[in-house]
Amino acid sequence: MYTIGQVAKFLGMTRDTLKFYEEKELVKPKQDDTNGYRKYNHFDIYDVVTINFYREIDIEIKKIQDIRRSKSIEELAYLLEEKEQQVLEEIAYKNLLLKRIQHVKADCQKVKQYLGKYMIKEMQPLKVTGEITDLAAHDEYDILQNNPDNLKQAVTLTGLRRVIKFNAEGIIGDRFIIVRKVEDINDDIEGEVLTYPKCIYTIIENGRWSTNGKNMDDQVEESLRRVASQKGYELLGLVFVNMIITTYEEGLERVFLEIYSPIK
Known part of the structure; x- marks a missing residue:
């Protein structure tokens, strides 16, 4: 027989945790009538080790209480299948979170490398999955939720592209499309796919910190025309x-935009 202090010591636990288990009737050591101390036998220790195992795999206390009262093998297997599915979903989310973090890190490097510079670059194929009226059409953002790159319920704009049309006289219109990257252009993909092997590519800065809220469209168009003419x-x-990154300086947003302008 062992005291609560002894059990806590050789199982690497706190006395408070063991007392908590006792309060929840997960373990029921007998009380010594002579001194009132609780004494743990080897069956009680089995109980504690089992409870610790269930806690380590994140089984809730209430469900452990259910198991403790009585659970058949079939019921236990079902409970574990539920937990397995939950863990798999958490892993999928963590993998997506890691992927997004890595993408943003890469975007930070892009800004340092390409800001204000112009070069020829391929625009990777994009499948068009939807369209919204404009960036401020918040009531239409639910369509963005279908983007597989979304983090849980957060609406992210990684799958949104603004498409500006212009001719010799200037800008003649724009639209906001929802896209996803095409991993293999040889796959049989239904719907509209955008692919341009040669584009003038650059990154510009927008946002109130750099532009004081002024519209940059005409300036960007003029810069693209100038580069195209020179080359x-x-x-x-x-x-x-x-839009790849937004940060802040002096309380004002700094927005960095990735620009692709297809050429013949």
Whole structure:
């Protein structure tokens, strides 16, 4: 027979945890009538070890109480299947979270490397999955929830692209499309797929910190025309805008936009 202090010591637990288990009737050591101390026998220790195992795999106290009262093998297996599914969902979320963190880190590197510079780059294929009226159409954001890159219930804008159309006279319209990346262009994909092997590529800064809230569209268009003219490129009259990072300075947002403008 062992005292609560002895059990706590060799199982690496606190006395308070053992007392908590006793309060929840998960373990029921007998009380010594001579001194009132609780004494743990080897069956009680089995109970504590088992409870610790269930706690380590994140089984709730109430469900452990149910198991403690009586659970058949079938019922226990079902409970564990439920927990397994929950863990798999958590792993999937953590993997998505890790992927998003890595993408944002890569975007930070992009900003340092390409901000204000112009080069020729391929725009990776994108499948169009929807469209919203404009960036401020918050009541339409539910369509963004279908984006597989979303983190839980948060609406993220990683799958949103602004498409600006222009001609010789200037900008003639724009729209906001919802896209997802196409991993293999050879796959049989239904619907509209955007793919441009040659684009003028750059990253610009927007937001109130750098522009004081002024619209940058005409300035971006002018810069693209200038670069195309200098290099002898022919623009297709499209600009794809992807917001990659937002940060803040002096309380004002700094928004970094990735620009693809297809050329012939």
